[in-house]
Amino acid sequence: MNEIRHIVFDIGKVLIHYDPDLPFSRLIPDPDARRWFFDNVCTHDWNIEQDRGRSWEEAEALLIASHPEHAENIRNFRRYWHEMVPHAYGDTVDLMEKLIDSGHDVTLLTNWAPDTFTEAKGRFPFLERPRGITVSGLVGLIKPEQEIYDLHVASFGLDPAATIFIDDSQKNVDGAKAAGWHAVLFQNAKTLEEDLERFGIMP
Incomplete structure (x- = not known):
């Protein structure tokens, strides 16, 4: 070796x-609804593109266009990011x-x-x-x-x-x-x- x-x-x-559930357990209390949100809206694949350098503004606009009913929680992902890294x-x-x-x-x-x-x-x-x-x-x-x-x-x-x-x-x-x-x-x-x-x- x-x-x-x-x-x-x-x-x-x-x-x-790192755990996005920390703020979202408060924002989306129902565990099934929260899991659906992470599986279908603020997904791992969506978040990884911010890790590649995409701006949060662009990322949020992209999701809000396709999921307008979840606009507030889409913005909450960045807004409460600090709670995810306690x-x-x-x-x-x-x-x-x-x-x-x-x-x-x-x-x-x-x-x-x-x-x-x-x-x-x-x-x-x-x-x-x-x-x-x-x-x-x-x-x-x-x-x-x-x-x-x-x-x-x-x-x-x-x-x-x-x-x-x-x-x-x-x-x-x-x-x-x-x-x-x-x-x-x-x-x-x-x-x-x-x-x-x-x-x-x-x-």
Whole structure:
């Protein structure tokens, strides 16, 4: 196994909690109606395009044109976004900071909309600690497309064969592997520490 010299963290659901149900359990109390809304209106595929860089104004207008009766809750997705990211995972953040403090090269690669990422940086100062960040919405590329992994490598001078990626999505883990990286599926901080030790990485 090649020596790992670069550690790349995803952010959402790895370092920071994300759950759209948090505000929408109040906005749409009925669980079946709420699930229908996420399955048919503010869907994952719709939201991911903001992560690719589409503006919220354009995204909202697109949905309101086809679902005018849901206009208010369509706008509420961005309006109450801050409630969807209530806290960081302290144990994972501690692990990341220990890696940085012990001299490991740590960067971040995230699918995130530009404006909400700016907001997140203001709320979670630890996001400034790694050497650098690739934000999908700022570069117009998105995981698991290989181009964003290649761009991250080029931007930060990484050797793909000496890089390990940590993400909560199996598709994104598989995308990293297809780009020549090592990668592990994030479950929790304890399992991650075990995964890193397996690769010879000690915080």
